[in-house]
Every structure is written in structure tokens, then in C-alpha cells.
Amino acid sequence: MNEHEIVVRQLSPRGHGGLSVLELRGDVAAALAHITRVGASDARELQLVRLIAEGEELDEALLWRRSSNHAELHVHGSPAVVRRVTRALGSGSGPLLRSVRARAEWMLARAASDLGARILLDQFEGALARAISSWVSLPARDVVREIDVLLARSAALRPAIEPAVVVLAGPVNAGKSTLFNALVGRERVVVSPHPGTTRDVVVERVHLGGWPLDFVDTAGERAESELGAIERRGLDLGRAWRRSADLVLWLSPDRAPVPPPASAGRCVELRTKCDPSRVDPQAQPPRISTRGDAAAATRAVTRLVAAELGFPPDGWRPGEPLALDVVTRRELERARKELARGARSAAERRLCALLPEASR
Ligand SMILES: Nc1nc2c(ncn2[C@@H]2O[C@H](COP(=O)(O)OP(=O)(O)O)[C@@H](O)[C@H]2O)c(=O)[nH]1
Ligand SMILES: [Mg+2]
Structure with missing residues (x-):
């Protein structure tokens, strides 16, 4: 595990119950920033926090930061809440791995079809990273258009990964x-x-x-x-x-x-x-x-x-950039909004963070 990953594990038994306990190991502050408004803190005591994802309230939870790279979230014990929270943390499509390459590799091991595996391998080998790098020289409105096309294609091809x-x-x-x-x-x-x-x-x-x-x-x-x-x-x-x-x-x-x-x-x-x-x-x-x-x-x-x-009749074209996991899609949507309101450098920083460290 590198320093930017987060691994989420459910400690409590699966199924319905009063509480479900999720253990977060890794870059806890980065993971929490995705689902709460609590800032970085050294507080070791229990904190009552509200979990939020994509503008929607998910749950109220107890947060116990055990160390800078180890925390527990005690959420209400419904499998649906646990699924939403882990997905918001990036775990629906793997642990919160920062680079597209790392996420593609994580998902590859779980590919639901040959087609899904080929698509993921392609992203692992840099299809999306290459596209993001090439956007640097484009005017902002063209990058917005590229992101729109990419997100639409990704949605159409997503069933190859998630049946x-x-x-x-x-x-x-x-x-x-x-x-x-x-x-x-x-x-x-x-x-x-x-x-x-x-x-x-x-x-x-x-x-x-x-x-x-x-x-x-x-x-x-x-x-x-x-x-x-x-x-x-x-x-x-x-x-x-x-x-x-x-x-x-x-x-x-x-x-x-x-x-x-x-x-x-x-x-x-x-x-x-x-x-x-x-x-x-x-x-x-x-x-x-x-x-x-x-x-x-x-x-x-x-x-x-x-x-x-809506399976694309032309299927998948090797080398085409795709955003296949929730974290990458969310980051692209945020970058698109930033570009649309003229915040190009913020968008570039966000896009750059998706690239493997070696190519930043
Ligand atoms: N003639 C005819 N009978 C069929 C056909 N498909 C199913 N059956 C018969 O219809 C009956 C009910 O089928 P079944 O698949 O169990 O229906 P279900 O209740 O909708 O699941 C069975 O006796 C099948 O053999 C078909 O295409 N033609
Ligand atoms: Mg039947």
C-alpha cells in the first residue's frame, strides 16, 4: 500500500444491526475529506460527524481517529448505508487509490468480463493518463468537451465492468x-x-x-x-x-x-x-x-x-480514455466545473493528481 491509498474494511458482521464499524487504514485525512466536512485533526477522541457524498447526506457517524493513518467510522448498521459510505470512500471501485493506473489495476483483478478486463488493462496501460496529459495544450472549452465525451462513453461502457x-x-x-x-x-x-x-x-x-x-x-x-x-x-x-x-x-x-x-x-x-x-x-x-x-x-x-x-454498437475502441470508477468520474466532473468557471489551474491540479506520480 502506498501513502496515498486508503483501505476500508468492515469490522462488524455483515448484515443489519445497530451499528456497522468500518476501519480506514491509509491516508485517513484524504479519505475523510471525501465524505465529511471535518478538517485534518490530531484529535483522538470520538467525534460525531455527518457523512456527505455528492451533496447528499448519507448518515451520522462516530469517527475515531486512532492515528494519522488509522481510523474507525461507526455508521448505522444498514448494509445500504455501509455500501454507500464505502463507495463514497472510493471502495466501490477499490480503495481510495489516487492514480487512475492504480485504480484500474485494483479493478482489473475483479473484472466481470473479458471485455471489462481488456478495457481496464488499457486504462492501466495509460489510455486515460495519456488523454489527460494531452489536454494541457487545449483551450479550456475543448477540455470541457473532451471530458463530456469521455464521461458519456464511460457511462455507456460501464456495464462491461459492472454487470x-x-x-x-x-x-x-x-x-x-x-x-x-x-x-x-x-x-x-x-x-x-x-x-x-x-x-x-x-x-x-x-x-x-x-x-x-x-x-x-x-x-x-x-x-x-x-x-x-x-x-x-x-x-x-x-x-x-x-x-x-x-x-x-x-x-x-x-x-x-x-x-x-x-x-x-x-x-x-x-x-x-x-x-x-x-x-x-x-x-x-x-x-x-x-x-x-x-x-x-x-x-x-x-x-x-x-x-x-444503450450498449455502444461500435463497442470499445482500444486506446480510448475512460473513467471507470466513481472517484475518477467525480474528479473529472469537478475539474469540468472548475474549467467552466474559469478556474483552470485548480482543474489542472485536480487532473494532474489523477496521473501516476512518475508522469506528473
Ligand atoms: N409451446 C411452448 N411452450 C413453452 C415455451 N416456453 C415455455 N413453455 C412451456 O410453458 C410452461 C411454463 O414454462 P415456465 O418457463 O416454467 O414458465 P414461467 O412460469 O413463466 O417460469 C412449461 O410447460 C414450458 O415447457 C414455448 O416457447 N412454447
Ligand atoms: Mg418460472
């Missing part, structure tokens, strides 16, 4: 589990003509067209009066997954289509169980027959998901 979550939902017996198995490429879940066969939520990572995706099979919708207690629980769980999904594929049989409810989240429709003559992957909504032609159904889903999630 999108795609939920299969719809009425019972629509063929959700059959399609799920086809996507996964093996008989992962039980398929049967009995409505209500799927009760639990099942998640599997699948690679479609090189993109990693977390597909989620869920219990089907049916009349409340037909639901048993366990199926009811499964349905609620599936609905919760829908709300947080990047995309919901709403499947319903072509012979008796059921429109998605307004609460279905970000949703696109697929018509299933089509007779061979009615199969039309290009139709709106696409009509598939997973049992008839699983490969064609998978291709239709691949096309639909890629279009809906």
Missing part, C-alpha cells in the same frame, strides 16, 4: 424460467406447466455479445386469491428486484398477452410461446418461442437488452 441486472417478470407460465435456462445455457431452474412453480428469486451471470449481465428469474404474477404464503413472499421479493433492476423483461404469452403494470420498473415487453409462423424477433414487442428455437430467443433478448441499456 447490469435484468429481471425476467410477467404472469405465471409465460415461459420465464424456460428463457432463463436458455440464457444461462443449462437447466438451472425447474420448468413445469404448473403455475407457481418458480417461487424464489434466482440470479445467474450470463455473457451476451461479450457483455456480462445478471439475469434474474422471478415468481410469476397471478391473482392474489390463488397465492399461497410462500408464493406471495416470492412475488414480493421478485417485485423488489424489479424496482432496482436496470431493465425488466416483461414476458407474456402471445396468445393471452398481459400488459406490464406501471410499477414494473424500467420495462420492455416480449411475447412468448409463439407458434413457428408467428415468431418474429424484430416485431414490436418481439415474438419468440424459446421451446421452438432457444438460440433465436437468446439472440432476440441480446438485441433487445443491448438496445435498451
Whole structure:
């Protein structure tokens, strides 16, 4: 670990509880500056602090600075708070490593796909650092434009690093589990003509067209009066997954289509169980027959998901600069604001801090 890194470790057990204890080791002052307004201090006593990230209050916490490179944060014990705090500290995409190169290397070890690994390796080898260095000679407004393009491309390519979550939902017996198995490429879940066969939520990572995706099979919708207690629980769980999904594929049989409810989240429709003559992957909504032609159904889903999630059709171009972690994106956004208000030297200092020390 070099002097500019911060490593965050959760000391308390994972899950819900009264408090969660996070240990920070490394450049504690720099890490705290990202999420609190407390200044550098030698105070060793406990301090009540408010945690803030991207202008939003996250939590109230107790801060215990044990030394200049060791502190503890006692936050409220919800996994969601812990995730937000660790992400704000830079840990969602690795410890708070200062240089783009160091962060790319950290993320590389956790790449979710070959494509993600290639992109990260490229950044590790200096794609973004080269671009930042080349901006020095440009007028400020051109740098602003470069940053805008870079952030937009980074957002589009981000799912190669952080898989999108795609939920299969719809009425019972629509063929959700059959399609799920086809996507996964093996008989992962039980398929049967009995409505209500799927009760639990099942998640599997699948690679479609090189993109990693977390597909989620869920219990089907049916009349409340037909639901048993366990199926009811499964349905609620599936609905919760829908709300947080990047995309919901709403499947319903072509012979008796059921429109998605307004609460279905970000949703696109697929018509299933089509007779061979009615199969039309290009139709709106696409009509598939997973049992008839699983490969064609998978291709239709691949096309639909890629279009809906905005995967760039031209893919990734080796050597293009990208900002793939929250810290780099945030620093670029801040530099962009500084440039826009004429604070060029502040922006340059900020951008320079992203470069590996040797090239500053
Ligand atoms: N004819 C036809 N039947 C299908 C198709 N896909 C699934 N099924 C059948 O429909 C029934 C329900 O499928 P399943 O995948 O369990 O539906 P789910 O309840 O939505 O998960 C099973 O008997 C499947 O074999 C299809 O494309 N064509
Ligand atoms: Mg099912």
C-alpha cells in the first residue's frame, strides 16, 4: 500500500444491526475529506460527524481517529448505508487509490468480463493518463468537451465492468424460467406447466455479445386469491428486484398477452410461446418461442437488452480514455466545473493528481 491509498474494511458482521464499524487504514485525512466536512485533526477522541457524498447526506457517524493513518467510522448498521459510505470512500471501485493506473489495476483483478478486463488493462496501460496529459495544450472549452465525451462513453461502457441486472417478470407460465435456462445455457431452474412453480428469486451471470449481465428469474404474477404464503413472499421479493433492476423483461404469452403494470420498473415487453409462423424477433414487442428455437430467443433478448441499456454498437475502441470508477468520474466532473468557471489551474491540479506520480 502506498501513502496515498486508503483501505476500508468492515469490522462488524455483515448484515443489519445497530451499528456497522468500518476501519480506514491509509491516508485517513484524504479519505475523510471525501465524505465529511471535518478538517485534518490530531484529535483522538470520538467525534460525531455527518457523512456527505455528492451533496447528499448519507448518515451520522462516530469517527475515531486512532492515528494519522488509522481510523474507525461507526455508521448505522444498514448494509445500504455501509455500501454507500464505502463507495463514497472510493471502495466501490477499490480503495481510495489516487492514480487512475492504480485504480484500474485494483479493478482489473475483479473484472466481470473479458471485455471489462481488456478495457481496464488499457486504462492501466495509460489510455486515460495519456488523454489527460494531452489536454494541457487545449483551450479550456475543448477540455470541457473532451471530458463530456469521455464521461458519456464511460457511462455507456460501464456495464462491461459492472454487470447490469435484468429481471425476467410477467404472469405465471409465460415461459420465464424456460428463457432463463436458455440464457444461462443449462437447466438451472425447474420448468413445469404448473403455475407457481418458480417461487424464489434466482440470479445467474450470463455473457451476451461479450457483455456480462445478471439475469434474474422471478415468481410469476397471478391473482392474489390463488397465492399461497410462500408464493406471495416470492412475488414480493421478485417485485423488489424489479424496482432496482436496470431493465425488466416483461414476458407474456402471445396468445393471452398481459400488459406490464406501471410499477414494473424500467420495462420492455416480449411475447412468448409463439407458434413457428408467428415468431418474429424484430416485431414490436418481439415474438419468440424459446421451446421452438432457444438460440433465436437468446439472440432476440441480446438485441433487445443491448438496445435498451444503450450498449455502444461500435463497442470499445482500444486506446480510448475512460473513467471507470466513481472517484475518477467525480474528479473529472469537478475539474469540468472548475474549467467552466474559469478556474483552470485548480482543474489542472485536480487532473494532474489523477496521473501516476512518475508522469506528473
Ligand atoms: N409451446 C411452448 N411452450 C413453452 C415455451 N416456453 C415455455 N413453455 C412451456 O410453458 C410452461 C411454463 O414454462 P415456465 O418457463 O416454467 O414458465 P414461467 O412460469 O413463466 O417460469 C412449461 O410447460 C414450458 O415447457 C414455448 O416457447 N412454447
Ligand atoms: Mg418460472
